[in-house]
Amino acid sequence: MIWFLRGLRRGVVTTRYPAHADPWAEALPTPPSFDPQKLTFELAERLAAACPAGALRRDGPDLVLDLAGCTGCGRCCEVGGEAVAASGSFELATHDRGSLLKRIPIGADRD
Amino acid sequence: MTEQQQVEAELHERAVALFRRSLHIRTFDSGSCAVCESEIRLLSSPYYDLHRLGFFFTPAPRHADLLLVSGVAVRAADHALRKTFDAMPEPRIVVAVGACALGSVFTEDELVHGSVDAVLPVDVYVPGCPPSPLALLHGLLVAVGRLEEKVQAFRFDLRERNPA
Numbered sequence: 001m002i003w004f005l006r007g008l009r010r011g012v013v014t015t016r017y018p019a020h021a022d023p024w025a026e027a028l029p030t031p032p033s034f035d036p037q038k039l040t041f042e043l044a045e046r047l048a049a050a051c052p053a054g055a056l057r058r059d060g061p062d063l064v065l066d067l068a069g070c071t072g073c074g075r076c077c078e079v080g081g082e083a084v085a086a087s088g089s090f091e092l093a094t095h096d097r098g099s100l101l102k103r104i105p106i107g108a109d110r111d
Numbered sequence: 112m113t114e115q116q117q118v119e120a121e122l123h124e125r126a127v128a129l130f131r132r133s134l135h136i137r138t139f140d141s142g143s144c145a146v147c148e149s150e151i152r153l154l155s156s157p158y159y160d161l162h163r164l165g166f167f168f169t170p171a172p173r174h175a176d177l178l179l180v181s182g183v184a185v186r187a188a189d190h191a192l193r194k195t196f197d198a199m200p201e202p203r204i205v206v207a208v209g210a211c212a213l214g215s216v217f218t219e220d221e222l223v224h225g226s227v228d229a230v231l232p233v234d235v236y237v238p239g240c241p242p243s244p245l246a247l248l249h250g251l252l253v254a255v256g257r258l259e260e261k262v263q264a265f266r267f268d269l270r271e272r273n274p275a
Contacts, residue, residue, distance in 0.1 A: 014160050017245055018258055028243050035269040053240070055215065065267060069215030071240035089273040092262045093237045093250035097213070097228070099263050100238055 026088035029072030031055075031065065038083035039063060039106045050079040059103070067092055067100040126202040130176050130255045132165035137175035139195055141230075142223065143182030146241040147209040151179060153244045166251060172198040177254060180231065183211040184224035196231055204254050207233045208247065210240040 015022055044058045055069035056076060077084050094100060112120070138151055154161045155168060169175050172195045184192070196205070207227040210216050213236050214226025224230055237250035252258040265273040 013158065014163065015158055015245070017159075017248055018252055022245065025243075025245055028245075031267065033267045033269045033273070037270075053210070053216065066215055067262065068213035068236065068238045069210055070238070071210060083269075085269055087265075087267055087273055089261075089265055089267075090239070090243055090246045091249045091258075092239070092246065092265075093235055093253045094260045094262050095235055095253070096260075096263075097233075097236055099260075100213070100236065102265070102267050104267060 021091075025090060028088070028090050029074065030087050030090055031067050031070040031072060031092075032074075032076050032080070032084045033087040034063065034065075034080075034104045035083045036105050036107065039104070041106055043080065043083060044106050046079055047076050047084070050075050058106075061106055062103040063106055065102040065104060067102060068097070123202060124256070127204065127254075127256055130204070131257055134166045134177055134251070134255055135169040135175050136166060136177045136179055136251070137169055137172045137195065137199070138179045138181070139188075139192060141180055141182035141188045141192055141212070141227065142185035143209060143211055147181035147212075150241045150244055150247060151181070151208070154247060159244045159248065161248065161251070164248070164252070172196075173200070175199050175203070177204040177206060177251070178231075179206050179208055180227045180233075181208040181212055182227075183217045184227050184230050186222060186224065189230065192230060204234045205231050206235045206237060206250055206254055208237045208242060208250070210238060213238055216240075 044063045048056045048058050053069045053071045055066045057064050140148055153159055207213055212227045214228055217223050217225050219225035227233055235250055235254040239246050253260055
């Protein structure tokens with residue numbers, strides 16, 4: 001009986017997901033987000049060189065982020081300064097492998 | 112899309128809908144570093160408690176509806192992986208878990224296929240190294256059609272948050 005009451009006092013400790021994401025979910029190691037206006041070609045090259053997983057590469061006017069390869073190590077955030085930060089997005093499952101390739105326009109918005 | 116493909120797609124969708132609140136999962140490690148397994152194991156912990164969603168792990172592929180494959184698909188596991196897949200009753204779902212299984216870490220060589228895609232028809236890709244238990248839950252719910260995919264809408268632009 002005493003264990004039952006103790007359990008009640010603690011309340012529900014199970015995650016509410018998928019009804020709500022957990023408050024700490026944003027702190028998970030997640031792929032980076034970029035500020036296209038602060039990106040330069042030079043910085044893009046340095047980001048691509050810094051990525052140990054090879055998930056970042058420069059392709060013409062775009063920086064290509066392969067979410068499938070990103071390990072969430074955060075080295076691009078160290079190199080990129082204000083232009084790069086962790087996205088906090090973990091809900092990346094998809095039926096379409098191609099949608100995991102993200103193109104980030106370098107310099108300015110084109111859309 | 113031809114008429115036959117349309118019918119097949121519709122049939123698959125209706126069959127998968129049967130799994131929505133009762134899904135049995137078989138895990139397969141095709142040469143991963145065991146961190147994906149560690150995260151998969153956490154799903155059955157009291158905190159994540161995937162039983163509340165009607166998902167269960169099963170030790171036998173013959174009882175499984177969904178195959179959760181992690182790792183780079185080493186060639187040494189070919190036979191076991193093929194037998195596991197063949198033993199599963201139709202309809203069956205294959206979910207590739209982690210960066211290795213998605214084919215972005217190791218390239219194809221004489222030891223590994225490099226991605227699960229090369230061996231099995233993959234339905235859902237769950238990226239991450241490792242994917243957190245929440246990411247795995249999202250992947251499973253996408254696989255049975257209970258949650259929408261979100262990644263298409265994500266732009267990874269710092270100035271706007273990815274829509275939740």
